[in-house]
Amino acid sequence: MEIRHRYRLPLARGMIWLMALLAALPLWLGWHIPRAGASGGSASTAPRAAPVVVIPAHQSVESGLQAFLERAFLEAEEMGAYYIVLDLNTFGGRVDSAQAIGELVKNSRIPTIAYVRGKALSAGSYIALNAGKIAMEPGSSLGAAAVVDGAGNEVESVKVVSAWSGMMKAAAELRGRNPAIAEAMVDKQAGVNLPELGRTVPKGQIVTLTADEAVKVGYAETVAPDMEAVISFIGGADHPRVDVGATPAERVARFVTEPWVASLLLIIGIAGILIELFIPGFGIPGILGLLGFGLYFFGHYIAGFAGFEELALFAAGLLLLVTEIFVSSFGILGLLGAGALFSGVVMAAYNTQQAALNLAVASVVALIAAGAVIWMFRRRGVWNRFILSDRLTTDEGYVSSRERRDLIGTTGRSLTPLRPAGTAQFGEERVDVVTSGQFIPAGSMVVVTQVEGSRVVVKEQRDAHQS
Known part of the structure; x- marks a missing residue:
């Protein structure tokens, strides 16, 4: 009984801290941080006159940007904005996130103008085409929307290219723009004649338009040197300007939801918990494990992907795994716990397939790392609570009775x-x-x-x- 008690005490203490952290995290977030799809409270401080709301998008198109834009557009609607200026500067990103952002821009009840500053390439060009108007900074460019994989290699699948090309053409047609140009931005086999520019883009080339070219072919309404010129162009010079920026939590969420960062956090979380379980004491490994899982769910919660259900499922999985250690269930509780943990992590992500892959890779790496650490500190491991490792010999100082x-x-x-x-x-x-x-x-x-x-x-x- 004494041995089992010595083992349970540090483990139980660690699990109590973990459960408390997971339970308190969403409560704290709910009170202090605006979540995607919820008002950030800017409406109460907005000017009475309908403002021009400027929303920046100066990074890769991914799930974190999508969550930020959803919140920003909602705030603009609650302010009763006169116009939304979507300040674009991006080399592109994920197609699924671009599609969701494009739908957001297209269906906005507030008129929207995309102001291209620098680049609006690939997925960025699709977002711009969904806006009611497009303004471009001198020297900026629009287009080059070929589909590429995670390694940056161009995807040549006819099915994939056709689907993305269709989306680009539909966005162009929606705003009265030439769909053939949008198709040539995606499919290098399309080719397009540009009489306004006095040239033809042959097959084998992807269309990219400069600011002046975009105006000539009807893909942009104006070339504007700065934001004030854009606001004047839409008739908003007499309207107050409101800039909606990302909160610190949203910036952290964008970083955390990057696939490689999410994988790293899962590795730290899994390895830390495993090491703490087998080398009790609730020290640095346990704290790092909690921080890894905490940041993972924090980022996905702020991004709008994870909710109380995913956190509860994850906590239940941990509880079942710990119960399996002390209660013989022939592995049933362990399997249920592992399933709950897996489901909680995967369901908390925007892309469940990517999350499952991240979790699989993280589990393998974490098992190797944890195994190495446990082996190095095996003399302090939990099994030493149950196994007598000392030899009871006279040379070691053990004497059962007096030798006469x-x-x-x-x-x-x-x-x-x-x-x-x-x-x-x-x-x-x-x-x-x-x-x-x-x-x-x-x-x-x-x-x-x-x-x-x-x-x-x-x-x-x-x-x-x-x-």
């Missing part, structure tokens, strides 16, 4: 019959003795021939008895 080597050669008298064990007296001391199998009557003279630990071996001294 001082009696060897001593002569005494048997007080009881030795059959073969009994009692003999040596001087004033009574000692338990044993013979080598012979019977020695009481009152016989005996001599100690051997001592083995607590075993004192005697034999009869016949000459002394006869005398």
